[in-house]
Amino acid sequence: MRELTVNLEERSYPIYIGEGLLTRAGDLLLKHGLSTKSPLLIVTDDRVGPLYLDSLTSTLEASGFNPVSFVVPAGEQSKSLDVFQSIITKALEVGLDRKSAVIALGGGVVGDLAGYVAAAYMRGVRFVQIPTTILAHDSSVGGKVAVNHPKAKNIIGAFHQPELVLYDLDTLKSLPPREVRSGLAEVIKHGLIWDEEFVKWCDDNAERLLALDPEALGYALYKGCSVKAAVVSEDETEQGLRAILNLGHTIGHALEAVAGYNELQHGEAISIGMIGSAMLGVQLGAPIEVYERTRRALGLVGLPTTLPEHLNTDRIMEALMHDKKFGEGKLVFVVPTAIGKVEIRNDIRSEWIFAIVERLKREESWT
Amino acid sequence: MRELTVNLEERSYPIYIGEGLLTRAGDLLLKHGLSTKSPLLIVTDDRVGPLYLDSLTSTLEASGFNPVSFVVPAGEQSKSLDVFQSIITKALEVGLDRKSAVIALGGGVVGDLAGYVAAAYMRGVRFVQIPTTILAHDSSVGGKVAVNHPKAKNIIGAFHQPELVLYDLDTLKSLPPREVRSGLAEVIKHGLIWDEEFVKWCDDNAERLLALDPEALGYALYKGCSVKAAVVSEDETEQGLRAILNLGHTIGHALEAVAGYNELQHGEAISIGMIGSAMLGVQLGAPIEVYERTRRALGLVGLPTTLPEHLNTDRIMEALMHDKKFGEGKLVFVVPTAIGKVEIRNDIRSEWIFAIVERLKREESWT
Numbered sequence: 215m216r217e218l219t220v221n222l223e224e225r226s227y228p229i230y231i232g233e234g235l236l237t238r239a240g241d242l243l244l245k246h247g248l249s250t251k252s253p254l255l256i257v258t259d260d261r262v263g264p265l266y267l268d269s270l271t272s273t274l275e276a277s278g279f280n281p282v283s284f285v286v287p288a289g290e291q292s293k294s295l296d297v298f299q300s301i302i303t304k305a306l307e308v309g310l311d312r313k314s315a316v317i318a319l320g321g322g323v324v325g326d327l328a329g330y331v332a333a334a335y336m337r338g339v340r341f342v343q344i345p346t347t348i349l350a351h352d353s354s355v356g357g358k359v360a361v362n363h364p365k366a367k368n369i370i371g372a373f374h375q376p377e378l379v380l381y382d383l384d385t386l387k388s389l390p391p392r393e394v395r396s397g398l399a400e401v402i403k404h405g406l407i408w409d410e411e412f413v414k415w416c417d418d419n420a421e422r423l424l425a426l427d428p429e430a431l432g433y434a435l436y437k438g439c440s441v442k443a444a445v446v447s448e449d450e451t452e453q454g455l456r457a458i459l460n461l462g463h464t465i466g467h468a469l470e471a472v473a474g475y476n477e478l479q480h481g482e483a484i485s486i487g488m489i490g491s492a493m494l495g496v497q498l499g500a501p502i503e504v505y506e507r508t509r510r511a512l513g514l515v516g517l518p519t520t521l522p523e524h525l526n527t528d529r530i531m532e533a534l535m536h537d538k539k540f541g542e543g544k545l546v547f548v549v550p551t552a553i554g555k556v557e558i559r560n561d562i563r564s565e566w567i568f569a570i571v572e573r574l575k576r577e578e579s580w581t
Numbered sequence: 582m583r584e585l586t587v588n589l590e591e592r593s594y595p596i597y598i599g600e601g602l603l604t605r606a607g608d609l610l611l612k613h614g615l616s617t618k619s620p621l622l623i624v625t626d627d628r629v630g631p632l633y634l635d636s637l638t639s640t641l642e643a644s645g646f647n648p649v650s651f652v653v654p655a656g657e658q659s660k661s662l663d664v665f666q667s668i669i670t671k672a673l674e675v676g677l678d679r680k681s682a683v684i685a686l687g688g689g690v691v692g693d694l695a696g697y698v699a700a701a702y703m704r705g706v707r708f709v710q711i712p713t714t715i716l717a718h719d720s721s722v723g724g725k726v727a728v729n730h731p732k733a734k735n736i737i738g739a740f741h742q743p744e745l746v747l748y749d750l751d752t753l754k755s756l757p758p759r760e761v762r763s764g765l766a767e768v769i770k771h772g773l774i775w776d777e778e779f780v781k782w783c784d785d786n787a788e789r790l791l792a793l794d795p796e797a798l799g800y801a802l803y804k805g806c807s808v809k810a811a812v813v814s815e816d817e818t819e820q821g822l823r824a825i826l827n828l829g830h831t832i833g834h835a836l837e838a839v840a841g842y843n844e845l846q847h848g849e850a851i852s853i854g855m856i857g858s859a860m861l862g863v864q865l866g867a868p869i870e871v872y873e874r875t876r877r878a879l880g881l882v883g884l885p886t887t888l889p890e891h892l893n894t895d896r897i898m899e900a901l902m903h904d905k906k907f908g909e910g911k912l913v914f915v916v917p918t919a920i921g922k923v924e925i926r927n928d929i930r931s932e933w934i935f936a937i938v939e940r941l942k943r944e945e946s947w948t
Contacts, residue, residue, distance in 0.1 A: 295662055295665075295666055298662075299662055299730070302730055302736065302737060303730065303732065306730065306732050306733055306736065333739070334701075334737045334738060334739065335736065335737065336736060336738075337725065337727065337738045337739055337740055337818075338739070338740070338818070358704065360704065363666070363669055363670065363673065365670065365673050366673055369669065369673065369702065369703060370669060370701045370702065371701060371703075371704045372700070372701065372704055372705070372739060373704055373705070451704075451705070
């Protein structure tokens with residue numbers, strides 16, 4: 215088992231990564247002082263629940279806890295205020311109190327939703343993350359929790375740090391290959407913004423990662439979480455540095471909005487977005503290898519590196535401008551200056567982005 | 582103008598109390614660095630809005646701000662997730678961004694609701710409190726914000742401190758006499774838990790307070806806010822000390838639940854609750870004058886000191902037990918040991934409370 219700490223003074227917490235951790239959940243929760251007198255509320259979805267809910271419940275009961283569960287439909291549509299209110303109703307019915315904890319068992323949707331319940335219920339109760347996807351190594355660390363409004367994603371939320379993150383590698387074995395690849399996009403992103411050595415390591419171990427080799431996967435998640443933890447420790451509430459975690463996300467979010475989730479999963483969209491950002495970096499003076507190595511790293515794990523041609527560039531630009539409204543009128547881009555190094559720029563002209571989006575549709579190589 | 586500070590390190594903020602402050606709101610918001618580039622969202626209700634919204638909007642516009650407003654129906658039923666979501670929709674439509682602020686113009690309901698919007702929107706934007714009731718001198722200080730669930734009050738919320746509190750005494754002139762008295766209950770409470778001198782002052786100035794004499798009212802609100810600020814500075818998230826602010830509230834909430842708001846307003850319910858707590862204090866060894874002086878202070882401003890006989894004691898006890906569920910199975914009471922001094926007890930037996938509730942119905946004097 216690997217362990218690392220997110221340093222946030224009195225809100226510091228550990229991340230445990232290893233095989234078989236789900237069966238040790240009871241012990242780990244006891245070790246972290248969670249109350250066995252107050253009920254625990256496990257939130258999961260109807261895809262993950264049938265696989266792991268019984269065994270999690272058993273191990274918690276064996277340690278003297280009193281867990282109850284609430285299962286939501288799998289998928290982004292569960293991140294709504296309606297589902298949020300249903301979970302609060304359940305919490306009231308089972309008598310969740312100030313010493314209780316909410317446990318998220320699932321991917322990013324479950325983590326964000328359950329985390330926002332934990333942040334809001336009685337103005338905040340304890341929270342435990344048990345991520346079951348690779349993508350969630352990103353969302354489960356750092357305390358960003360939220361639900362969606364019909365008109366905007368993640369617009370209703372809080373910063374609410376978990377007590378601990380418990381990453382059982384065994385739960386990743388049930389992931390479909392497309393979700394594995396999508397999750398690796400955020401892993402590689404953590405290398406691209408912070409750690410050149412780790413990008414090399416990802417290149418060299420792409421095959422093992424795709425095969426879900428536990429040793430490789432454990433190391434990759436450990437490194438990814440370490441970068442996330444280091445950034446979050448410096449800037450918990452995104453006053454500055456934390457924005458570097460958005461590498462590829464400005465373009466990526468616009469692509470998601472235009473393409474729809476079925477055509478482009480989050481990791482796929484930010485893969486294309488990161489390549490666009492690398493193009494932008496080169497245009498602003500970074501060496502060409504920044505683009506080439508970004509493209510190579512993402513391609514090696516089977517992520518898309520070009521944009522489906524039928525996606526309309528004007529519509530993508532509109533979606534970008536919609537985001538801009540919330541950046542006080544400026545487009546904000548995270549731009550690589552080298553592999554493992556980025557800067558935040560708000561002087562990017564929309565014509566440049568238009569050209570890059572067009573280029574992403576046809577680019578086979580830079581030259 | 583009086584000014585005091587709530588000390589919470591980087592979240593410290595001032596409370597301004599005086600006449601004519603609404604017309605200086607633009608200046609004060611500029612002084613505190615609120616952005617004139619990003620829209621401001623004023624939340625008010627349909628009772629306060631018609632009186633003060635135009636003048637607040639004008640003064641903000643004169644200072645270069647770009648205010649928009651959202652008016653909710655007056656009353657507790659607006660503290661719902663539905664109304665919350667409508668305000669978020671409005672915020673999105675007008676392009677509220679991370680540098681924007683939400684302004685609460687109104688009493689406790691508006692403050693709690695608007696504050697929770699400010700806490701949740703984009704995971705937290707700036708917040709300004711402009712209380713227009715005496716009661717709100719309590720709720721506008723300390724950062725507790727929330728909406729109700731159909732099954733529980735204030736169960737969905739956050740701790741979100743304002744940037745400043747702006748208390749214009751002129752806005753209190755429109756308060757109905759019953760609301761003036763109700764508000765004075767929390768003012769006197771702040772004396773009873775913390776400051777014997779101030780309780781004496783309230784006795785001596787009861788007439789002036791009821792007549793809304795600006796000098797007396799300004800001083801009383803200043804003292805009330807000072808006590809609240811001192812307690813909150815010690816214990817922002819109610820880990821311990823902050824619970825003393827609940828003097829009279831355990832019984833008071835149960836009375837509100839059973840009587841309904843039309844029969845007992847919040848201040849009236851806690852007035853009776855504080856007298857019950859004083860009885861409990863005497864029973865536990867405090868001098869009889871603790872009861873007598875509590876009763877006298879509340880009676881002098883016309884607050885009820887006895888419980889309407891038709892309210893069923895069994896139902897009041899049931900409502901108390903409902904609260905108990907959330908105190909990890911214990912009834913928690915704030916009990917005075919002297920005037921200006923209280924302790925927190927969780928060893929109170931429900932038979933004692935039953936006897937006190939019965940006594941509150943007939944008590945004319947202790948002897």
